[in-house]
Amino acid sequence: MSEREAMEFDVVIVGGGPSGLAAAIRLRQLAEQTGTPCSVCVLEKGSEIGAHILSGAVIETRALDELIPDWKAKGAPLNVAATEDRFWFLTEPNHIRMPLPPTMNNHGNYIVSLGNVCRWLAEQAEAAGVEVYAGFAAAEVLYDEQGAVRGVATGDMGIGKDGQPTPAHTPGVELLARVTIFAEGCRGSLTKGLLARYDLTKDAQPQTYGIGLKELWEVPPENHHQGHILHTIGWPLPTNTYGGSFLYHLDNNQIAVGFVVGLDYPNPWLSPFEEFQRFKTHPSLRGMFEGGRRIAYGARALAEGGLQSLPKLTFPGGVLVGDTAGFLNVPKIKGTHTAMKSGMVAAEAVFDHLRRGTAGEVPDYTARLQDSWLWSELRGVRNIRPAFRHGLWAGLALAGLDALVLRGHAPWTLSHHGADHDSLKKAEACEKITYPKPDGKLSFDRLSSVFLSNTNHEENQPCHLTLKDATVPVAVNLALYGGPEARYCPAGVYEFIDDAAAGGQRLQINAQNCVHCKTCDIKDPTQNINWVVPQGGDGPNYPNM
Template identity: 60%
Template sequence: MSETLSFDVVIVGAGPAGLTAAIRLKQLCQKTGKDLKVCVLEKGAEVGAHILSGNVFEPRALEELFPDWKERGAPLSTPVTDDSFIFLTERNFFRLPTPPQMKNHGNYVISLANFCRWLAVQAEALGVEIYPGFAVAQCLFNDKNEVIGVETNPVGLDKEGHPTEQYEPGVQIMSRHTLFGEGCRGSLTKQLSEKFGLQRYAQPQTYALGIKELWEISPEKHKPGTVTHTIGWPLDQKTYGGSFIYHMENNQVSYGLVIGLDYKNPYLNPYEETQRLKLHPYLKTLFEGGRRISYGARALNEGGWQSIPQLGFPGGSLIGCSAGFLNVLKIKGTHTAMKSAMIAAETIFEALSTNTQPQPGLYDQRIRQSWIRDELYPVRNIRPGFKAGFWLGMVNAGLETYVFRGQAPWTFSHHEDNRTLSFAAESQKIDYPKPDGKITFDRLSSVYLSNTNHKENQPCHLKLRNPETPISYNLKYFDAPEQRYCPAGVYEIIKDNMTRTYRLQINGQNCVHCKTCDIKDPLQNISWVPPEGGDGPRYPNM
């Protein structure tokens, strides 16, 4: 028999949105004298273990949540002191004017993982119950198709899914309302979107893959608060993306490359692009003499305003990056994710206080009436403008920013990222330099720095709908792009020399939970689901 727990509100995901929602609910309880039992479930081994972001943080939503955040000791200790926007060619660089939305006066370079750990302390002080290591497997519904809770993964299954001596069934956690703050491409959010048709009135979501490294550099090169973004090389003119270099505290630098997952060349390898970018003269001197501390990767939503799905449904709501509130031009989404969570919390508190459910569409309406809309709507055409290529995308961005000021009488559409690959026979292979072990590194040594661990004797959490597709379709037409787009070396094509046949090997223990395979696989044949609770990366301060 499954164990059953009951709460008024269950929140899936202890990211900035999930924790903010929990805090706001408890603040409203304190203000009104009411009491709601609030629970946050986190699949990572601890809060922050699976959190990865740049991150230049805009404190707007935090000011609303905790006006006294400085006195509370929020880990925002490195204010931005300088902004640079750089265009790279293969050997040279040119400084460009920084778009007004990318100027960071008043913002902070932070570790989002550490910020979430601080939020968790604030939440628990208010009476929120937080359960790390609880990976949620499925939603629970009543006979009216309303969400009534969730069920966690069973533990102690072997690779074939059979119970071992350590078997324990999943825990059913019942709730009056469930908030889903799983982050980008959440497995439950996918289920809910399909069940309730949440995306039917919105544009398809489009994504990017962010690959990040944390470095400790020489003190004489370190300039706390310096924020640099680059565009151009090493990406071709048909591929959207750019890099970030953020100087944090303690001689640390946050470096990474973000690549739009609508890229066309199946031979493009996002991990290798991230490595060779460090060899550019503009960046190489920064890393020379330094040491790499950590590594990780994560997909992020880039669809913007027109891709936000229906947020509320019977018994539940989407918050944060489960829905996708990233401001692509600002390259920021934490503050908008937090604001969405506050609006959701306020909406459901009003309803639960009178023993009802939120009025259908009310949460969505309040999002449209908030400053989230004021921020995301004007930049809605920036990202899809790059479908026409880099230079036309830049021209469109300039027109949208300086001429139309976000009020153009049209809205561009998005396309599904898995449909954009060209056939391998029509594409050019890319020759990447071999790693030198000092500035550039191989994938497996990088995965080691992510502290990724999965119990070996458990069902693989990367599911194939059709086990024949990787060879009969992906290998045949695209030369198995999963070998290259995965930043952790999870997928390998193995050739049997005796039979001259091929098979796909899935090294699930390497997975850093970036969800790229779930997004980019051409036929959507790969489905990411959470492994046993606590498994995966264990990021220290990413």
């Protein structure tokens, strides 16, 4: 193979989401303010900035106000102010309006397409002198002789399924940096290796995750109320499964509807995708969609562990920011402002570190975070998500005590359960769930949904969904857990099919369907699936998610 070319920067940022772009902009602001040279590169695996971005999303502008105070004048795509909040508990036939938790008050917030916000942030970054490279997946962390991170390398292009170069082969590029900021989003593939190499989670509780599924609908004008926000809990999920929904009324008669399921659910027969489809048929909700059309679909995992699950954030040559570290505020159902703030704080710590010219770890990034409003905010809600490990009713009671009575100042910190993949019970111990067939009007199948995500993968490339042991899916997952990968994947990637040659069933991996949600990497009960980046630019292409 050809030798890789190398490019050198002061800072390389892996990931073009809110945290990475905020870090890039803040670095260049500091460089301009001090007259100190600082070259910055952002590397994004999506075909363009925003292509892999999926969120509700309601944005709290606190971090954006600090980063770009004149964002309105610069045309930031925050056009729909939140006007009304509702919170419902769903029973199967009806709904009960619940008191609005303080964290769900969206006065002053905006309903947005986070993908479009990131595209705008990338424009601001490039105008400030940041080099942004989309369509290039960081596939490898580079280390120096002392074991410190010295940058990343993009994956080779034009590698065939057999692992050999094709005539179209192009070697990857090494992007070398004095400091590398990892902003990969939830369950970053490179971050996984960093956590293990530097033992960054030794003092943290296991991270707990959710899967968020989202659709964008265009509805009749009479069903649309711009600025309205609805959240629900309850039906169709069982009381031992954490989750809920959101419905956000955007402009142009569009509604963003989403459903989140905690990946610590115990029943291997449960399908988050099917629960989402069933949810839309509720008598109190279906009228919002009838007469409309679904125009987009996607899914992604969320890191829900909060402060208890934060890893060590620094290591020689690099830092972690945003959702790859786990800065989501779960009770607020928001992570954009916290991700951006973590990127900004990291940028300030990294910039001062570079000016000092010292080697090793960025010394005060964590301390600066602990002195910021981000840390105070997450500390105040630290007990909400783990309260629900005891089920819905106990969770509501404990969360209400913590939020309404103690106001986040409880003298205790609740613990999470163990890792999500350990929560699955054996199939024979759980009740099978029969889901209704999709009607093609309100509810849909996986393949038609994936079509709306504009997902595409070059077929002649190594499968990016790798198995540590190819016998485990049938011998263990199917035999003991009923083959849960066929249900927890929201894109129809995994299916068990009859194979006469194998004398039974085998697992087929339809990698071309993958929407990069990372659920398989998280929920596989034997942790046999390892998600790695495919060829750069492949995956979903979300237009307005």
